[in-house]
Amino acid sequence: MTPVHGANPLRDAADRRLPRIAGPSGLVIFGVTGDLSRKKLMPAVYDLANRGLLPPGFSLIGFARREWEDEDFAQEVHDAVKEHARTPFREEVWQQLVQGMRFVQGNFDDDDAFERLKSTMQELDKAQGTGGNFAFYLSVPPKFFPQVVQQLKKHGLADAPEGSWRRAVIEKPFGHDLESAKELNAIVHEVFAPDQVFRIDHYLGKETVQNILALRFANTLFEPIWNRSYVDHVQITMAEDIGIGGRAGYYDGIGAARDVIQNHLLQLMALTAMEEPASFDADALVAEKAKVLGAVRLPKELGEHTVRGQYAAGWQGGEKAVGYLQEDGIDPKSKTDTYAAIKLGVDNRRWAGVPFYLRTGKRLGRRVTEIAVVFQRAPHSPFDHTATEELGQNAIVIRVQPDEGITVRFGSKVPGTSMEIRDVSMDFAYGESFTESSPEAYERLILDVLLGDSNLFPRTEEVELSWNILDPIEKYWDKHGKPAQYPAGTWGPAEADEMLARDGRSWRRP
Amino acid sequence: MKIDLTDTTSSKINKALVQGRRSIGTPAVGMVLTLVIVTDEENAYDALKAANEASREHPSRTLVVIKRVSRSPRDRTTSRLDAEVRVGVEAGTGETVILRLYGEVINHAQSVVLPLLLPDAPVVAWWPVNAPLDPAKDPLGALAQRRVTDTYAAEQPNDELEARAGAYTPGDTDLSWTRITPWRSMLAAALDQVTCKVNSVEVEGEEFNPSCELLAMWLAGRLDVPVKRSVSSGPGLTAVRMQTDCGAIVLDRPDGSLATLSIEGQPDRAVALKRRETSELIAEELRRLDPDDTYAAALKFGVDRLGDRATATGGQEPAADTAAPATAPAPAKKAAAKKAPAKSAAKKSASKAAAK
Numbered sequence: 001m002t003p004v005h006g007a008n009p010l011r012d013a014a015d016r017r018l019p020r021i022a023g024p025s026g027l028v029i030f031g032v033t034g035d036l037s038r039k040k041l042m043p044a045v046y047d048l049a050n051r052g053l054l055p056p057g058f059s060l061i062g063f064a065r066r067e068w069e070d071e072d073f074a075q076e077v078h079d080a081v082k083e084h085a086r087t088p089f090r091e092e093v094w095q096q097l098v099q100g101m102r103f104v105q106g107n108f109d110d111d112d113a114f115e116r117l118k119s120t121m122q123e124l125d126k127a128q129g130t131g132g133n134f135a136f137y138l139s140v141p142p143k144f145f146p147q148v149v150q151q152l153k154k155h156g157l158a159d160a161p162e163g164s165w166r167r168a169v170i171e172k173p174f175g176h177d178l179e180s181a182k183e184l185n186a187i188v189h190e191v192f193a194p195d196q197v198f199r200i201d202h203y204l205g206k207e208t209v210q211n212i213l214a215l216r217f218a219n220t221l222f223e224p225i226w227n228r229s230y231v232d233h234v235q236i237t238m239a240e241d242i243g244i245g246g247r248a249g250y251y252d253g254i255g256a257a258r259d260v261i262q263n264h265l266l267q268l269m270a271l272t273a274m275e276e277p278a279s280f281d282a283d284a285l286v287a288e289k290a291k292v293l294g295a296v297r298l299p300k301e302l303g304e305h306t307v308r309g310q311y312a313a314g315w316q317g318g319e320k321a322v323g324y325l326q327e328d329g330i331d332p333k334s335k336t337d338t339y340a341a342i343k344l345g346v347d348n349r350r351w352a353g354v355p356f357y358l359r360t361g362k363r364l365g366r367r368v369t370e371i372a373v374v375f376q377r378a379p380h381s382p383f384d385h386t387a388t389e390e391l392g393q394n395a396i397v398i399r400v401q402p403d404e405g406i407t408v409r410f411g412s413k414v415p416g417t418s419m420e421i422r423d424v425s426m427d428f429a430y431g432e433s434f435t436e437s438s439p440e441a442y443e444r445l446i447l448d449v450l451l452g453d454s455n456l457f458p459r460t461e462e463v464e465l466s467w468n469i470l471d472p473i474e475k476y477w478d479k480h481g482k483p484a485q486y487p488a489g490t491w492g493p494a495e496a497d498e499m500l501a502r503d504g505r506s507w508r509r510p
Numbered sequence: 511m512k513i514d515l516t517d518t519t520s521s522k523i524n525k526a527l528v529q530g531r532r533s534i535g536t537p538a539v540g541m542v543l544t545l546v547i548v549t550d551e552e553n554a555y556d557a558l559k560a561a562n563e564a565s566r567e568h569p570s571r572t573l574v575v576i577k578r579v580s581r582s583p584r585d586r587t588t589s590r591l592d593a594e595v596r597v598g599v600e601a602g603t604g605e606t607v608i609l610r611l612y613g614e615v616i617n618h619a620q621s622v623v624l625p626l627l628l629p630d631a632p633v634v635a636w637w638p639v640n641a642p643l644d645p646a647k648d649p650l651g652a653l654a655q656r657r658v659t660d661t662y663a664a665e666q667p668n669d670e671l672e673a674r675a676g677a678y679t680p681g682d683t684d685l686s687w688t689r690i691t692p693w694r695s696m697l698a699a700a701l702d703q704v705t706c707k708v709n710s711v712e713v714e715g716e717e718f719n720p721s722c723e724l725l726a727m728w729l730a731g732r733l734d735v736p737v738k739r740s741v742s743s744g745p746g747l748t749a750v751r752m753q754t755d756c757g758a759i760v761l762d763r764p765d766g767s768l769a770t771l772s773i774e775g776q777p778d779r780a781v782a783l784k785r786r787e788t789s790e791l792i793a794e795e796l797r798r799l800d801p802d803d804t805y806a807a808a809l810k811f812g813v814d815r816l817g818d819r820a821t822a823t824g825g826q827e828p829a830a831d832t833a834a835p836a837t838a839p840a841p842a843k844k845a846a847a848k849k850a851p852a853k854s855a856a857k858k859s860a861s862k863a864a865a866k
Contacts, residue, residue: 010698057779092767
């Protein structure tokens with residue numbers, strides 16, 4: 001039953017039409033009634049099946065407290081797929097999937113339920129031929145991780161039979177500081193081998209993020225200027241226009257920096273700043289990312305080069321929005337940050353002296369994620385001052401979402417008899433990203449889990465290095481001051497603008 | 511936005527393209543390739559529709575070259591070029607120019623197309639029907655690095671396959687080959703699961719469907735075993751049966767959508783193997799623009815080296831048990847032969863439905 005790719009005469013490296021299909025396997029989702037599962041995971045599984053990337057007999061087991069039968073579960077998946085899947089609904093694809101759908105009802109402390117899960121998996125091995133290969137997707141709040149993982153161990157579910165695999169998939173947050181991250185890693189690694197643990201950072205599944213590597217290392221155009229000699233600074237922004245919504249319980253006490261900077265933004269920064277990996281495999285990538293994360297240096301004056309904020313009441317895009325402290329379930333005295341901006345340096349030859357400004361926030365102007373590499377001004381200009389008055393700095397902007405693509409900004413002469421130079425943008429847009437052809441991040445990541453391909457998943461050391469960067473800032477914030485207020489629907493507190501003004505720079509309006 | 515140009519030239523068309531882009535406010539060109547569709551009036555609409563859908567994945571400039579029939583001798587001596595330029599919503603994510611050629615210029619279509627190609631970007635030529643027998647030598651085909659034909663639209667697919675094999679130039683490809691990618695990937699996945707040696711194969715599908723031959727030739731070439739092609743009433747491919755050291759592996763799709771994969775010693779599994787739309791086929795075609803060596807190898811294997819299809823219907827055990835019409839060999843053969851001209855004629859006009 002072991003897949004022997006080398007021996008399969010129908011496989012040929014030159015035959016590039018054949019997609020990578022996962023081997024026989026199944027996916028167990030804990031917390032299957034949750035939002036993530038309904039909106040992202042189930043549709044992604046369906047889309048994968050629709051693209052013909054799932055193995056025949058692929059099985060999906062839902063585990064949750066709700067009292068459902070297999071049919072109720074199938075109905076729920078059906079509805080979720082119809083509503084959220086990217087690809088059109090096709091009955092035959094559904095028929096393929098539905099045969100392997102099971103539901104196990106139970107609490108995480110319920111030994112019987114895990115025994116039932118075990119027998120369900122065994123039954124699927126027989127009926128569907130999953131071959132003992134299962135991935136456990138822990139779509140549950142982090143406080144349940146230890147319990148679920150321990151239960152898996154106790155009932156022998158984490159031990160793969162000879163020739164098969166068992167993998168664990170976990171979602172952020174990976175702890176709330178270095179210590180808790182290490183604790184969590186210890187718990188998970190006690191049960192699953194480190195290379196069988198997949199940490200989902202859905203940003204890394206996005207086409208544009210993968211394209212950063214293509215842009216940098218497949219071209220000669222950009223890499224020669226991708227260093228301190230030409231780059232003035234880098235701005236990485238992830239802005240949301242929504243508030244915390246119903247996530248008060250999760251969000252309060254965590255805040256924007258832990259929720260976003262620690263994982264998404266530091267990963268984007270690592271990909272932007274890292275050296276060329278020796279090859280495109282997981283080990284080589286993680287080595288380069290870890291190197292650059294390890295070289296990150298915090299500013300000496302944390303008070304001057306970091307800013308946190310909270311959104312206050314205001315108008316966001318024509319709608320009235322309440323302030324963070326007025327949201328349901330939030331302590332009116334909460335010091336949780338909904339906006340965070342930090343300045344980081346990278347201590348290596350390529351980046352010495354080039355600041356990386358990272359910012360994220362909720363209830364900002366609009367929803368956008370981008371990496372802007374801003375270049376230095378020309379050292380000498382043959383044009384007189386008035387001609388270039390309107391000229392900004394050249395920039396390459398990688399637009400991660402929405403409207404994935406790349407923008408290059410440079411100066412161009414304004415048509416007319418006088419010499420006047422102004423900024424223009426050159427755009428590259430990925431084909432409309434909502435078409436069937438462009439896979440959703442979760443699709444790619446789930447497929448990679450089933451294939452055992454860990455390129456796009458942050459490893460333990462990256463998670464720990466990231467906390468290493470963020471912990472001193474969080475500690476400083478705990479002791480000093482309180483979050484600055486900014487009206488909802490703006491681009492953050494005035495303090496953040498001052499932070500850049502001190503360096504003689506300003507934020508891009510994304 | 512749509513601009514109509516009557517009795518025009520390529521340079522006027524180029525001007526209209528710039529004008530169209532300006533007026534919809536997107537002067538930047540983000541297109542990755544030029545797709546040249548060479549077709550008759552009858553098939554232009556469906557081909558263009560498929561191309562526009564595919565352009566969502568591959569933003570492209572689509573040039574539709576329609577060679578019009580001239581009715582009178584005088585018409586044949588005069589020549590005229592009409593063009594319809596579409597940019598914006600009417601043209602998917604790229605630009606479309608429909609070129610209608612009359613009279614002498616029909617024989618010089620490449621002179622119209624050449625100035626309209628995007629700079630640097632790759633060129634793909636696609637003949638939905640009536641492809642030239644040697645696409646690389648065709649004046650329009652010579653402009654392209656990828657030449658897409660469709661043997662399914664041919665009157666005599668097997669003869670055409672042989673001709674294609676003879677004339678093969680790197681960059682040639684066939685939508686009948688594209689259609690079987692899901693089958694090939696599922697069969698490869700099935701062999702991933704077992705470590706058995708395959709001893710013989712049978713590919714079963716409707717007659718006059720070159721996809722069956724291509725799949726059979728691919729299997730024969732890769733596995734180096736005898737492959738028998740047998741005939742069923744379709745739709746499309748209906749089954750592949752592999753006899754191996756450790757029992758049979760059967761991929762069976764009687765209804766054109768849901769297939770069953772049976773591997774001896776393992777439970778039967780349902781597999782969705784839908785027949786795909788032309789737009790999906792074109793999108794797959796445009797994903798890789800380098801020569802398809804696997805296709806070349808399969809094509810060059812040679813149709814004549816496959817097990818005889820006539821005897822395959824003769825009720826030998828494996829073919830007989832599923833394909834009902836095949837149990838009565840002689841009438842079935844005759845019926846198939848009689849049906850042939852009508853079927854292929856229908857096929858020509860309905861190449862939109864040529865999704866396998």
